[in-house]
Amino acid sequence: MKNILNIIRENIILIIAVLAVGLIIGYVVGTPSSKTESTDSKEALADINEQIFTCSMHPQIRQKGPGLCPICAMELIPSVSGSTDNSGANPNEIQMSESAMQLANIQTTIVRRGQLVREINLLGRVEVDESRMYEISARFNGRIEKLFVNFTGQKVTKGQLLAKVYSPQLVTAQKELLEALNYKDSKPEIYKSAIGKLKLWDLTDRQIKSIIKNGKPILYFDILSPITGVVSVRHISLGDYVKQGQQMFMVADLSKVWIMFDAYQADLPWIVVNDDVEFSLPSVSGQKLKGKVKYIDPIINPKTRVAKVRVEYSNTDFKIKPDMFVDGVIKSSVNNVKNRLLVPKTAVLWTGKRAVVYVKLKDRESPTFLYREIVLGPDAGNYYVVEEGLKEGEEIATNGVFKIDASAQLMGLTSMMNPDGGGIEVKGHNHDNKHMNNEEMVIMDDHQHQIEVDVKFKRQLTNVYQQYLVLKDDFVASNSKKVIISAKEIAKAISNVDMKLVSGNAHILWMEHMKALNESIKLIENSRDIEEQRKAFSVLSLSFYKSVKVFGLEGAVTYYQYCPMANTDKGAFWFNNSKEIQNPYFGEKMLKCGETKEVITFK
DSSP: OHHHHHHHHHHHHHHHHHHHHHHHHHHHHHHHHHHHHHHHHHHHHHHHHHSEEEOSSOTTOEEESOOBOTTTOOBOEEOOBOOOSOTTOOTTOEEOOHHHHHHTTOEEEEOEEEOOOEEEEEEEEEEEOGGGEEEEEOSSOEEEEEEOOOSTTOEEOTTOEEEEEEOHHHHHHHHHHHHHGGGTTTOHHHHHHHHHHHHHTTOOHHHHHHHHHHTSOOSEEEEEOSSSEEEEEEOOOTTOEEOTTOEEEEEEOTTEEEEEEEEETTTGGGOOTTOEEEEEOGGGTTOOEEEEEEEEOSSOOTTTOEEEEEEEEEOTTOOSOTTOEEEEEEEEOOGGGTTEEEEEGGGOEEOSSOEEEEEEOSSOSSOEEEEEEEEEEEEETTEEEEEESOOTTOEEEEESHHHHHHHHHHTTOSOSSOTTOSOOOOTTOSSSSOOOOHHHHHHHHHHTTTOOOOHHHHHHHHHHHHHHHHHHHHHHTTOHHHHHHHHHHHHHHHHTSOGGGOOHHHHHHHHHHHHHHHHHHHHHHTOOOHHHHHHHHHHHHHHHHHHHHHHOOSSOEEEEEEETTSSSTTOEEEEESSSSOOOTTTGGGGTTOOEEEEEEEOO
16 A cells, blocks of 8 residues: 555655756746847837936926826926037037937928918908999978878889879979970070089979979979889888988898908918908808809908908899808918929928928938928918928928927027027026016017917917906906906916917917916915006006917907006006907096997907
């Protein structure tokens, strides 16, 4: 029995030993590839984690690996090196690794020639065709004895009787004609003079013959419609006494109407006579109507800063009525923009004076970019026409351009904000009270009129404007407690504006504007004196004016108004959403004191 147990024990030990040897051999054989794969992954991860990242706005922020700036929450960018030792390399070249390119999400495109078809959106209004309007005025003094048009908008046909007029003056003139008949042969000039007098008063030959035939004057004269249309204006009532030249009726033919569109200054170069226009009206839901541009106003309206573009439309079914609002689209292709160099707008950094792109250089081992100033032609929707500075076939950065420029700034190379190169300080953005003064801000704003920004950013800024209007109304009501509540709501709306939606110079400007706005709001919140609050409100209004002029609002018309007696020796401004003056600096004491200085219209 013991022998059997010993044999079993020996067999078990042998099996265990064989298994152990197999495991060791398998480990030895399999370990090299696993180790290599693990090493490669770790090295790739280390390459990213060891890459130094920094903030373009706050170069003092430097950390290993990607992330967000702890100051402004902007996405950090890879810290890249300058030019390599390539023979003949430009000292301003920006060299990046492939991994840095991917992390910064930098994309490029080839510069091509093409023909632009720009889509222009226009807002308009239906108006009466001025050539189809007829003003009926009194040819002689008289009294309205009968009136056959009882209301404005009544349809009439050509020759239809509108009113009957009794005129003692005209009756006397007819009697003179009947007496002149006795001297027709002996004194024909008297007879002709009497007939001419009646014709001047709009009597027809038929009516004059009737007077002569009947031998007695006509007491009541008919006022007839000269055209078929509708009575758009009625100036008289039954029993009124009218004088010669006085307006009685306005008759308009609506079978053909004008669509008058508002075209902004930047759109005018793209609009020419005979361009096709597709438009729609809420009253004709789902139906696209078509017309052609017949006339472009040669004068810009100094208040609205728009020119009128006229489209004529045949309105035989009378579905379209005057003063209806119209949305129109023109797909324009101007002759002088054919076969021109085109670049996407995202590729261009624009300071107001200089337009900058970054060109990717060929024959470089690593992705390398070089600063290039260009001259822009017409704005064409999502593209610019390039007049000078680029050649067909060159490759430029179209996404992540600001990150390349920020890297150039950090290294003291030629960049958008520093065209002469050398180390720079990002003014007003280091959060240590070294901010631009008011004069510098005005200069920068003048260079940045209506920067193109993301529509989401405009929408968020429009929310700030809506809260501003609530605050303005609280000042009009002189309610200090509500003013504080509304000021907090504005601060909340400003904090909801996503600064990551703007980049480059626009980002710098918004950070400055946001600081100025918040400082004014803080003064309002911390005061219980309505007059002190109003002083802070005047500063807030000036700061917000700069923001509105630079970044714009979404689909708003605002009135920038001024009171010369408010707050300071120079007076004070405020925004309003209507022309009516309601002074927030005096309330009921001087509610109507002020005037509109500027009307600003946004698409």
